[in-house]
Amino acid sequence: MVDFTRRRQGRKTLTSGLERASRGPECFPSLSPLALRVQVRTASSEADPRRSPRTRTFAMHQTRNTLSANIRAESVDLLNKHLASAIDLHGQLKQAHWNVRGPNFIALHGLFDKCAAEAETYSDLLAERARGLGGEAEGTVQRAAQFSGLLAYPLGVADGQEHVFAVSGALAAFGESAREAIDRAARLGDADTADLFTEISRNVDQQLWLVESHGAPQ
Numbered sequence: 114m115v116d117f118t119r120r121r122q123g124r125k126t127l128t129s130g131l132e133r134a135s136r137g138p139e140c141f142p143s144l145s146p147l148a149l150r151v152q153v154r155t156a157s158s159e160a161d162p163r164r165s166p167r168t169r170t171f172a173m174h175q176t177r178n179t180l181s182a183n184i185r186a187e188s189v190d191l192l193n194k195h196l197a198s199a200i201d202l203h204g205q206l207k208q209a210h211w212n213v214r215g216p217n218f219i220a221l222h223g224l225f226d227k228c229a230a231e232a233e234t235y236s237d238l239l240a241e242r243a244r245g246l247g248g249e250a251e252g253t254v255q256r257a258a259q260f261s262g263l264l265a266y267p268l269g270v271a272d273g274q275e276h277v278f279a280v281s282g283a284l285a286a287f288g289e290s291a292r293e294a295i296d297r298a299a300r301l302g303d304a305d306t307a308d309l310f311t312e313i314s315r316n317v318d319q320q321l322w323l324v325e326s327h328g329a330p331q
């Protein structure tokens with residue numbers, strides 16, 4: 114005989130867990146993140162030093178990493194911005210993989226999927242570096258939609274050359290942003306994060322070369 118009492122209890126436990134999770138981290142006092150205020154300069158305040166920089170509060174976890182908390186928090190911010198773009202890039206490449214049609218279907222279908230797999234590894238590298246620095250990886254699709262630096266991928270595209278154009282644009286934009294992040298992380302004094310962005314941007318350049326090689330000769 115089925116024990117409906119236990120089933121109901123199980124559902125109640127799950128529901129209360131979801132309710133607790135949706136109420137926020139204050140419901141999990143054991144995590145007790147160390148709240149740290151850092152000032153993050155926006156692009157506009159960097160261009161005009163008379164403008165006061167935007168500030169954001171970061172919840173950082175304790176770590177014995179010897180980089181200062183300010184450097185770690187600024188690196189985490191940089192990593193999370195690129196995590197949002199990497200998640201978006203992965204979705205855009207899958208969009209191309211699923212929808213491409215035409216005489217080069219097999220080659221482009223496979224190539225876009227390989228590029229998507231690479232983009233997924235960027236997400237993992239960025240997120241785990243953020244965690245390693247004591248920060249939180251902000252890797253939800255909702256965060257990606259809010260903070261991705263990429264242009265929206267065009268819908269209603271089937272032609273292979275149009276997908277090559279759209280994908281190469283997305284890869285080029287992500288690569289440019291990763292190169293800027295190398296310099297930013299180096300200025301912060303976080304050589305390891307700069308190295309990670311170097312690895313990513315070099316890989317993006319290779320993917321861009323492979324995709325552009327499928328384009329019509331200029």
Ligand SMILES: [Fe+2]
Nearest residue numbers: 210211222226
């Ligand atoms: Fe597939």
